[in-house]
């Protein structure tokens with residue numbers, strides 16, 4: 407097939423322009439004749455080729471034609487399924503993948519190809535929505551996606567149910583499983599700051615924090631698992647840390663880090679939960695992040711660098727409320743001076759235990775920040791009572 411090029415006229419050009427208009431690459435009111443391959447059309451073709459990783463020549467050859475053809479599919483216009491050996495390709499597949507990614511499902515990259523990974527993510531979505539998990543996207547699955555709408559604050563339906571599960575489980579901490587993830591380790595020390603003859607490393611400090619947390623939680627009747635020891639042979643990738651927490655069926659996941667910055671004046675604590683820029687968020691993750699952040703700020707006086715939504719693997723792939731806390735900047739002399747004091751680290755630990763306890767209070771029974779005495783929790787457990795307050 408001879409490429410369709412600038413200056414050409416005819417029904418094929420009209421079709422090309424139609425697809426480009428649908429993609430918002432051409433204005434919907436035509437600049438010239440509808441069937442003319444004019445300068446605006448050429449610019450639009452180039453932009454399209456650029457966006458699809460095709461060679462950018464401004465002409466529509468076989469490859470660009472196929473890509474344009476795939477681009478005309480709108481989500482919902484056909485049933486999508488994992489076809490073998492020729493997979494379905496199209497803009498509708500990409501929209502679906504982006505939607506699933508936003509909600510925290512693992513489709514890999516939004517590559518517009520309905521492969522086995524997309525099919526598996528769809529099946530998981532279907533299972534969580536109570537639909538038959540056949541991995542294909544037909545009218546029922548589309549209906550479920552539409553009902554969730556754009557408003558999905560709360561992200562995956564599973565997360566919405568998580569809040570319910572937490573409410574129904576009551577306020578007891580006893581018997582929960584908390585996975586604590588000291589960041590870095592092995593060949594990756596994280597932030598390193600020389601200090602005279604000493605050397606402070608993030609991986610050591612956060613492991614110390616994790617061990618202290620382990621002790622406190624255990625004393626409150628909570629099962630605790632750390633993702634690594636003090637000196638692992640290698641650094642566990644975030645994906646594996648998330649998988650570990652999933653395989654343990656953890657109720658809560660807390661990743662511990664300290665921050666670092668070239669500017670020694672950068673300081674403070676920040677907490678991260680799963681979420682995207684356009685407001686999709688794990689409701690329970692966001693609540694836990696808020697509680698952790700507020701308790702730490704109230705109990706330590708570290709500068710409040712607030713909570714933030716991120717799509718990091720660690721937060722996206724964990725199937726329980728998960729947060730990552732950056733407890734101060736190791737590169738800030740002020741923060742570092744506090745962090746190297748074990749009594750200060752104990753205050754951070756108490757703050758995190760209090761935050762997790764508050765997670766399990768119903769919202770109407772929540773207590774003011776900084777008001778939970780963690781030692782009372784321990785006393786209650788020691789007395790054989792369930793820790794309720």
Ligand SMILES: [Zn+2]
Nearest residue numbers: 589596663664
């Ligand atoms: Zn770190």
